[in-house]
Amino acid sequence: MSTAPESQFDLLVHRMTWEAEDVLSVELVHPEGKPLAAWEAGAHIDVHAGDHIRQYSLCGDPGDVGRYRIGVLNEPSSRGGSRHLHTQVRPGDTLTVKGPRNHFALVEAESYLFIAGGIGITPILAQAKEAGAHGRPWQLWHGGRTRASMAFGDELLELVAEERAVTFHPFDEHGHLDLGHILAQAGPTTHVYCCGPEPLLVAVEEKCAELGLRDRLHVERFAAAEVAAPQGGELGFEVECRRSGRTLQVGPEESIVEALEDAGIPIETSCREGVCGTCETAVLDGTPDHRDMVLTADEQDAGDVMMLCVSRCSSGRLVLDV
Structure with missing residues (x-):
């Protein structure tokens, strides 16, 4: 059983701990005690949760190769993944896992400003630990519905030291985060990292x-995030699969992944929502219409890779390395 990055393997649920109201941490270990694949702050793993595959950020210690830890919110509007982990999984069970994968890694910076909303604290927690381990100053603002719903509070406070500060901002006590005030504290070389619900990210x-x-x-x-269809509606386009020697038509109402699957061309996927990066594919020619939430603006402008599950084509034809 390999534990190399991007491999799929079974891990043992070693411990489950309540971290806050409706938030469980799940600790996973190799069933034979072997080391797991190394990871860096911001990374996530894909977890098979019942009939679903969901992405969960790793929030443990990147230096500990003996275990992975994820934080799982029992979300009422969940499509089933988090509910399954909360209600059906117990210590001693086995979960199929893939990864780790990282599209939210810390860049080298002189200082950091972290903003977390709710369960968005999970990748931010690991990032704050990593920044501190490298001697970088940081500030963290943690927002949540109530103080009781905000996970990992004691653990965050243990990280506080000179030039490192955590501010808890429960909505029922203080209202919305004052983003103008918070972001005004960013210095000229400070990088800002944010994870949380969509309204927070947009703001x-x-x-x-x-x-x-x-x-x-x-x-x-x-x-x-929802992407509006272009004026006049979606258009079909042509995709040449260079390695497969096939050329396909992608209809207005289907994704590239769906067209490839219908043609019998395998493509690895997970979220199918443009947030996990599993289906990232090299673009050899043509102009992608990027609709993912993984690539940076510069990476999208470069146009040399794309996420096939949600992105489309703005040039009428794409040549892909598949």
């Missing part, structure tokens, strides 16, 4: 654009 993106911080903002989304 942070808008405020960073106003303050000239957009190129130093890094966000991770729980799900893909």
Whole structure:
């Protein structure tokens, strides 16, 4: 059983701990005690939860190769993944896992400003630990519905030291985060990292654009943001699969992944929402219409890779390395 990055393997549920109201941490270990694949702060793993595959950020210690830890919110609007982990999984059970994969890694910076909303604290927790381990100053603002719903509070406070600060901001006590005040504290070389619900991410993106911080903002989304169809509706396009020697038509109402699967061309996928990066594919020619939440603006502008589950084509024809 390999534990190399991007491999799929079975891990043992070693421990489950209540971290806050409706938030469980799940600790996973190799059933034979072998080391797991190394990871860096911001990474996530794909977890088979019942009939679903869901992405969960790793929130343990990147230096500990003996275990993975994830935080799982029992979300009422869940499509079944988190509910399955909360109600059906117990210590001693086995979960199929894939990864780790990282599209939210810390870039080298002189300082960091972290903003977390709710369960979005999971990747931010690991990032704050990593920044501190490298001697970098940071500030963290943690928002949530109530103080009782905000996970890993004691663990966050243990990280506080000179030039490192955590501010808890429960909505029922203080209202919404004052993003203008928070982001005004970013220095000229500070990078901003944000993870949380979509309204928070949109608000942070808008405020960073106003303050000239957009190129130093890094966000991770729980799900893909809605992208409006182009004027006149979606259009079909042609895809040449260079390695497979096939050329396909992708209809207005189907994804590239669906067209490939219908043609018997295998493509690895997980979320199918443009947030996990599993289906990232090299573009050899043509102009992608990027609709994912993984690639940065610069990476999208480069146009040399794309996520086939949600992105489309704005040039009429794509040549892909599949």
